[in-house]
Amino acid sequence: MNFETTIKDTKRLVTLSGDGNEAVIGDSKIQYTFTKLDDSRYVLRVGNESHILSNITINETQLEFTIDGKWYQSGIKDDQMLLLDRLGFKTGSKSGEGVLKAPMPGKIVSVLAAEGDEVKQGDPVIILEAMKMENELKSPSSGVIKKIDVSAGQSVEKNITLMEIEAIG
Numbered sequence: 001m002n003f004e005t006t007i008k009d010t011k012r013l014v015t016l017s018g019d020g021n022e023a024v025i026g027d028s029k030i031q032y033t034f035t036k037l038d039d040s041r042y043v044l045r046v047g048n049e050s051h052i053l054s055n056i057t058i059n060e061t062q063l064e065f066t067i068d069g070k071w072y073q074s075g076i077k078d079d080q081m082l083l084l085d086r087l088g089f090k091t092g093s094k095s096g097e098g099v100l101k102a103p104m105p106g107k108i109v110s111v112l113a114a115e116g117d118e119v120k121q122g123d124p125v126i127i128l129e130a131m132k133m134e135n136e137l138k139s140p141s142s143g144v145i146k147k148i149d150v151s152a153g154q155s156v157e158k159n160i161t162l163m164e165i166e167a168i169g
Contacts, residue, residue: 004082005063006075055104055158064103071103071135098141098165102156106130110152117145119165126150126162143167 001016015024023030033045042053044067056065061081063074109127113119119139126137146166150156 002079002082004077007072057103057159066104066131069131069133071130071133073103073138098143098146098167099161100125100137100140100163100165102128102158102160102162103135103137104128104130105157106135106155108150108152108154108156108162109134111148111150113145113148113163115145115148118168119143119145128156137162139163139165141165141167 001018003014005012005014012026017023021031021033023032030046033043035043035045037043037052040054040056042056044051044053051067052069054066055071057063058076061075061077063076065072065074106128107130109129111126113123113125119125120142121139123139124136125139125145128135128137143165145163147164148162149160149164150162156162
């Protein structure tokens with residue numbers, strides 16, 4: 001299985017072997033194991049290191065997870081999406097792309113933008129505290145903030161809509 005992942009603006013090509021024990025990431029080959037602990041946690045072993053993965057959410061173009069308590073968001077593209085990109089077709093665009101949802105349960109520390117503000121994709125818009133760590137949530141798309149559904153100090157559950165952004169034009 002081949003795919004491209006983007007974490008913090010860094011793109012990497014990844015190939016997973018059919019047996020699920022080897023991955024090629026860029027030019028590096030790694031051996032790994034992936035074991036389910038319970039309904040929501042997994043152990044990823046790479047060499048002598050073990051990491052706990054949890055809060056995993058995946059859709060067609062996004063993978064969100066915590067690893068060892070730190071939250072990550074990764075864009076993902078499979079072989080078909082990469083081919084469409086090479087042919088000049090836009091991929092990964094969904095009607096709900098202007099909706100920012102809570103990636104995990106937590107408490108809103110601050111809202112960095114207001115309704116009516118213009119934001120660009122990737123701009124920080126909300127600070128969410130989860131597992132004693134502050135996570136900067138970024139705008140999923142460029143546009144004008146149409147609605148903010150939360151305020152500082154509010155507790156939120158995973159996948160609750162935090163903000164809606166309307167595309168410009």
